[in-house]
Amino acid sequence: MRTTRVFTGVLLTAAALFAAGAPAALADSPAPSPTESGDEAxxxxxxxxxxxxxxxxxxxxxxxxxxxxxxxxxxxxxxxxxxxxxxxxxxxxxxxxxxxxxxxxxxxxxxxxxxxxxxxxxxxxxxxxxxxxxxxxxxxxxxxxxxxxxxxxxxxxxxxxxxxxxxxxxxxxxxxxxxxxxxxxxxxxxxxxxxxxxxxxxxxxxxxxxxxxxxxxxxSWWSDRWLWTVGGGVLGAIAAIAGYNLTRGSGRPSRVPPGV
Missing domain, CATH: 2.60.120.380 (Jelly Rolls)
Known part of the structure; x- marks a missing residue:
């Protein structure tokens, strides 16, 4: 359960970064004026x-x-x-x-x-x-x-x-x-x-x-490089959690049956 909560938190953090970045990119891109669109001679x-x-x-x-x-x-x-x-x-x-x-x-x-x-x-x-x-x-x-x-x-x-x-x-x-x-x-x-x-x-x-x-x-500060950065961070976090659980599980002593 603890691993599930940590993994869920990582995904929610990544989603928040994407949600915050995309609107900022749109806001920083002004709509082209008639002059900028090539209407000027x-x-x-x-x-x-x-x-x-x-x-x-x-x-x-x-x-x-x-x-x-x-x-x-x-x-x-x-x-x-x-x-x-x-x-x-x-x-x-x-x-x-x-x-x-x-x-x-x-x-x-x-x-x-x-x-x-x-x-x-x-x-x-x-x-x-x-x-x-x-x-x-x-x-x-x-x-x-x-x-x-x-x-x-x-x-x-x-x-x-x-x-x-x-x-x-x-x-x-x-x-x-x-x-x-x-x-x-x-x-x-x-x-x-x-x-x-x-x-x-x-x-x-x-x-x-x-x-x-x-x-x-x-x-703008936002570019598709952020997608790769956030994605790499999420994958790195998942790998770290998996490695930690694997190491913890392999190092735990086996339980001895009672009476042995």
């Missing part, structure tokens, strides 16, 4: 520096007309536990106006303007002289909730996208191009789930108060 121009980077929202397809050789900048937000992917398409000038192949490159920087490595994707690609367009992509590492000061890990906050040509014939500088850029993020989940948040997200250089406000409520 996508930008049709790009910035030319970090400070003038054009803000884009996830799943938007921003466009910009520019000249070959310009540096084009956009900025988007990414929260902890998310994996961001940036894609860009550059529609090139007519082949008759070009003098050779051109190599284009897309780079992503965090809010501290540290260039982030691409896990996979075509970050740099050469377009032949007769190519009509070139496609680029960069998938970052999963954004972490915190990191040591000397680490270069991606953290919650702003991420800058820079698109430019890095190699081409000198005569082709200044030719008109049309760029399309989009950023998406997905929940990494599972073993990559993270808890906690930075006290101040990395939004250096952003003058738009809406951008800073959007990152003030970084990722």
């Amino acid at each position: 996508a930008p049709t121009e790009a910035g030319t520096t970090f400070r003038t980077a054009t803000k884009i929202r996830q799943d938007q397809r921003a466009t910009a007309d520019a000249s070959t050789g310009d540096y084009l900048y956009w900025v988007f937000e990414a929260d902890a536990g998310r994996t961001a992917t940036v894609k860009a398409t550059v529609k090139l000038p007519e082949a008759a106006a070009r003098h050779g192949a051109a190599t284009w490159r897309i780079d992503v920087y965090d809010g501290l303007r540290r260039r982030q490595a691409c896990v996979y994707g075509s970050q740099t690609k050469a377009a032949p002289k007769d190519a009509a367009s070139v496609d680029l992509s960069c998938t970052l590492r999963t954004v972490r909730a915190w990191a040591e000061p000397w680490d270069n890990d991606p953290l919650p906050g702003s991420y800058y996208v820079r698109l430019t040509v890095v190699d081409l014939p000198q005569e082709d500088l200044g030719l008109p191009v049309h760029a399309e850029v989009g950023a998406t993020t997905k929940d990494a989940g599972g073993s990559r789930a993270v808890d906690g948040a930075l006290s101040v997200p990395l939004v250096a250089g952003i003058s738009d108060p809406k951008v800073a406000e959007a990152t003030e409520s970084a990722s």
Whole structure:
């Protein structure tokens, strides 16, 4: 009976943790506003520096007309536990106006303007002289909730996208191009789930108060890692109780019949 009471108490404790955590996760996730859901028109121009980077929202397809050789900048937000992917398409000038192949490159920087490595994707690609367009992509590492000061890990906050040509014939500088850029993020989940948040997200250089406000409520403390933690605790408690009873039973002396 004592073992049953202890086991029941462990299960009730685990159930209480699940019941308390799930509503908190829902409460910490505000309902998307019409602006956040993508109803806002996508930008049709790009910035030319970090400070003038054009803000884009996830799943938007921003466009910009520019000249070959310009540096084009956009900025988007990414929260902890998310994996961001940036894609860009550059529609090139007519082949008759070009003098050779051109190599284009897309780079992503965090809010501290540290260039982030691409896990996979075509970050740099050469377009032949007769190519009509070139496609680029960069998938970052999963954004972490915190990191040591000397680490270069991606953290919650702003991420800058820079698109430019890095190699081409000198005569082709200044030719008109049309760029399309989009950023998406997905929940990494599972073993990559993270808890906690930075006290101040990395939004250096952003003058738009809406951008800073959007990152003030970084990722919730609740994640599916809690499910594994609580589940492991319950299994550990059951194993401990079973081991204790087994040891206690094996160490108890056998009863000797009366009269022997």
